[in-house]
Amino acid sequence: MVLVIAEKNIAAKKIAQLLADGAPKTDKVYSTQVYRFSVDGEEWVSMGLAGHILAPDFPEAILFDAERGWYSLTDDGEILPADVPDGLARPPYDSKRRPYLPDGINIKSWKVDSLPYLTWAPVVKHPAEKEIIRVLKNLAKKADSIIIATDFDREGELIGADALSQVREVAPDVPVARARYSALIKGEVCGAFDNLVELDRDLADAGESRQHIDLIWGAVLTRYLTLAKFGGFGNVRSAGRVQTPTLALVVARERERLAFVPEDYWQIRGIGASGDTAFKIAHATARFTDEQKAKTAFAHVQGKTSGTIVKVATRARKQAPPAPFNTTSLQAAAASEGISPARTMRIAESLYMSGLISYPRVDNTVYPPSEDLAAIVSGLAASSPALAPVCKKVLAGPMKPTRGKTETTDHPPIHPTGQGSPESLDGGQRKLYNLIARRFLATLMGPATIENTKLSIDVAGEPLTASGDVLVTAGFREAYPYGLKRDEQLPPLSAGDVIEVRDLALEAKQTEPPARYSQGRLVQEMEKRGLGTKSTRASIIERLYQVRYLKNDPIEPSRLGMAIIDALAAYAPRITTPDMTAELDGDMTKVAEGADTEAHVVDHSRALLAGLIDNLIDHKDDLGEAISDAVTADAKVGVCPTCGRDLVMKASAKTRGNFIGCMGWPECDVTYPVPSGVKLEPIEGDDGVCPECGAPKIKCKPFRSKAYEVCVNPRCPTNYEPDLKVGECAVCAEAGRHGDLIAHKSERSGKRFIRCTNYDECAVSYPLPARGKLQATGETCEHCGSPIVVVETARGPWRICVNMDCPGKEKRPARGRRGTAAASKPAAKKTAAAKKSAAKKSPAKRKPAAKKTAAAKKTAAAKKSASSR
DNA sequence: GCAAGGTC
Structure with missing residues (x-):
């Protein structure tokens, strides 16, 4: 048997298809997919690894x-x-x-x-992919010969070498060869398997040098930064060859913004109108830098109500269809649609795994000739009804695909497969699939034509202008509307026409500092500077957010992020610039060419780092202080109204929840609760202080809904809500007594809840949503008899039964069983408190407010999973 | 508890 080892499953599958006499058979070894086929009557099997199977460590x-x-x-x-x-x-x-x-x-x-x-x-290696290694060894034992067919690049050679080391543990003598192909197409792959070569140890060593240098620098600097001011577990301060220069880019941009001196300028703008159509007009001098000149011009036009068209100029410009997507351009386009690069990759991976799109990690932006583009369009038309009309147009057209700047042969640019059923995709998946499908169609279509009309208008001797863009020939825009501006249609006018003019105003403005990076821009900037690879950039940015060096989008560095860059720029400047990557690339090339050795290159790098260590250790305490100040500054949400010291966001050691506390503790014990389950952000400046009570205001951003600002002081008048009777207590009614349900707001925690007035006897207490005006309706729930309230939310009124355990709430048609189970025995469980009071005062009765205890829930869940097995 | 690189 001949064993083919590929870098990933898709390559193993493709190789099998290209080499096989007939169709390969898919099979499983343990739970890993392998492909069995025959070549000239000989038995072959191919398997995919999952990238690196060994991980370097100390x-x-x-x-x-x-x-x-x-x-x-x-x-x-x-x-x-x-x-x-x-x-x-x-x-x-x-x-x-x-x-x-x-x-x-x-x-x-x-x-x-x-x-x-x-x-x-x-540095040693330990197995990272145990399952894969098990399969590899299992197959290697049975193999008469082995062919390593990992990707044709540095990391691919290393992955192959690591696989070989595992093979040798069980099959010391089996002949091993290497197949080098640069595209997964018939000619390339067959050629590679007809001309087998040896594994290139030098190239693999180059890859291993990269691993070692990254680990050593990363581990030493990360430990150093973390130990300089230990902030408790989960507070690692990381550094690395790629992440640190990336952070430095963001910090540098922020510093530019801080150093930016805005310049004043003035604009004269207003509204023009002809017939029913109004449009924006502005002085031909778009920005006056001289206030006096601006005032003089404005004095001429102020209060004027008409103007005369002097000239109408129209100019058509063509907008070329976009290039096919590679990883970076997909990430950038998706970021503009609000999907972060990291999330884009997670979604793309899932779309790829369900067969909807092609392989998502690509540099290539040119479709290979082997790609049957028309077949994909036809498939797309059939699987996506919404795209069918435009697909038809594409098929009828000349279908000349665009080409991007980067052409490689490993994989085609990212495109839909035209197979599978995209109709059932959920939110994010659907959004990304649509972007990819529409981009694909756009690359096969003609240019769009946009006609610009420019009006020159005379108002009391001053030149004013108006400009409007209209899409006249849709071209590729019919498929790809992303980033397209709305049409600004000017009314049909010609020279000599008089238009109405109104609302002319002189506006004083200031120039803006350079914009912060969006995540999409940062990915592109990293690519430009050679930082990271198509597969790693998204996760590196995500990591910088996770360690709290970065916040928000557009990206801002935290004070901590800035302190880290300052410290490393002072004591280990090499790690803060892309130069280290550039130098490493040079060294790698030498190792790959045999002009240098792994040991020498790595030792040289160790020596460079060792040269920094003493100085780093000498300044450990300075750095610790800087980090600690920065962390406090990041946590600051305001100033204590009692003692004037900083109020900071803290984490409770006991409950792990957040609260706001005074830095003056224990002398000053001012604390405030904060809402849980929402993202919190301090508000800077005067807007961050409550005008009513002087406590800080914070910004809350609930998941997938609108952010709001709130005073953190639950006793503040802005947070006051009167008690509200929402109805009668159904539990008490069942027990033959009377109780009212009242909505309260806790003065201590700020939380809202409903409680029965009869609380000596009745344990009913339900939580309420944190936000939204409450209204009693007088209605009762059909399932449990509890009152119905209306909560005003940003999306409109929301009717809820106040009973958190209402059986009606648990009815979920998709799952069904949970709802019916709960509905069939609503009185089965009670809280301990309810049981106690029930035992004391009145016999237990059917109780709609059945609250399951944690233990009861557990047993119910266990029963459920047992019955489903 | 560290990095960056593959890929799941």
Whole structure:
């Protein structure tokens, strides 16, 4: 049997299809997809790895001293020489400066003292994809020969070399060869398998050098930053060859904005009208930089009510259809539609896995000749009725595809497959699929023609203008409306016509600083500067948000992010610029060409880092202070109305919930609750102080709905809500007594809830939505008899039964069973409190407000999963 | 608890 090892499943599948006599058979080894086929009567099988199957890391519990070098200790205290690669450089040992690694401190422990040793620590590999390795070894044992067919690039060679090392553990003698193809098409793949070569160790070593350098620099600097001011678990301050220069880009842009000195300018603008059509007019001098000149011009036109058309100029311009999508351009286009690059990749992956779009990690922007574009369009027409009319036009047209600047042969640009059923996609998936499908169609269509009309208007001797764009020939815009401005149609006018003029005003304005990066722009900027790859950029940006160096979109650096860049620019400047990546690329090329060795390149890099360590450690406390100040500044939401110190967002150690507390604690015990389940943001400046009570106001952004601002003080008059009777208590009615249900707002927590007036006997207490005006309706719920209230929300009124355990609420048609189960035994469970009071006062009766205890819920869930198995 | 690179 011949075993073919590809980098990923899609490659394994394609290779099987291209080499097989007849159609390959899909099979599973354990739970991994493999492809069985025959080539000239011989039995072949291909499998896909999942990228790198081994992960580099530092060895467990390695210690160092000058005599023994690297060693490890067994549990019994026995000293063993460490299993490290030959020829590894030793940490330069200076007993005054650098004691032995203290007892019990090893490379795995996060201690500043160990950083100089970590710089020189060996790097080993451990299995990262255990399942894949198991399958690989299983197949390798049965193989008569093996062909490594991973991607034809540096990382592909390394992935192949790692796979080979695993194969050798079970099949030391089986012949192994390498197939190098640059496109998954018949000619390329068959050619590669007819001309097998050897695995290129130098190229794999180049990839491994990259891994080691990234790990060593990343781990040393990340540990250093984290230890400089330990902020508790979950507060890692990371640094790396790609993430740090990326952060530096954002910080540099913010600094430009801070240093920006706005310039004053003036505009004269107003409204022109002819017949029923009104349009914007402005002085021909779009921006006056001289106030006096602006005032003089304005004095001429002020209060004027008519103008004369001097000239009408129309000019048509063509807008070329866009290039096919590669990863970066898809991420940028999706970011404009509000989908972050990271989310774009997650969605694209799912669309790819369900067979709706082609492979999403591509640099290529030119369709290969082998791609049957017409077939895709036909498929699209059949699967997406909404796109069918435009698909028909595309099929009838000349269908000359556009080409982008980057042409590679590994995969086609991102396009819909025209297969599957996109109709059932949910929100984000549907949005992205539509973008991809429409972009694909646009690349096969003609240009759009936009006609611009420019009116020159004389108003009391001053030149004014109006301009309007109209899409006259839709071309590709019929399929691809993204980023298209709305038509601004001017009325038909000609020279000499008189128009109405009104609302002319002189406006004083200021120039704006350079704009912040959007996530889409940042991805493009990273690509331009050689930072990261198509597969990593999105996740690197996401990481910078996760460690709270970045916030908001357009992107702003946090004070912490700025402090990190300042510190690294001072003590480890090499990590803050893209140069390190550029230099690494140069070194990699030398290793790949055999002009240098992995050991030498990595040791050189270690030495550069080692040269920085002493200075870093000397400044540890300065940095700790800077980080701590920055973190406090980021958490600041306002000033304490009692003592004047900063109020900051804090996390409760007990409940892990957030609250606002005074930095003066324990002398000052001012605290405020904050709403949970929403994203919170401080409001800067005077807008962030409540005019009523002086407490801070904060911005709350609930998931998928509109942000609002609120005073954090629950006792503030702006938060006052009178008690409201919403109806009668159905529980009490069942028990033969009377109780009213009253909506209260807690003065302590600011939370709203409903409670029964009969609370000595009745335990009814329901939470209410945090926001929206409440109204009693006088109606009762058909399911449980509890009152119905209306909550005014941003999306309009919302009628709810106040009973949180109402059986009517649990009816979910899609799942069904949960609802019916709950409805059939609504009185089954009670809260402990309800049971207690019921036992004391009155016999337990049917109770619509059945509240399940946590334990009861658990058993119910367990029963459910047991019955479904 | 570290990075960046593959891919799921």
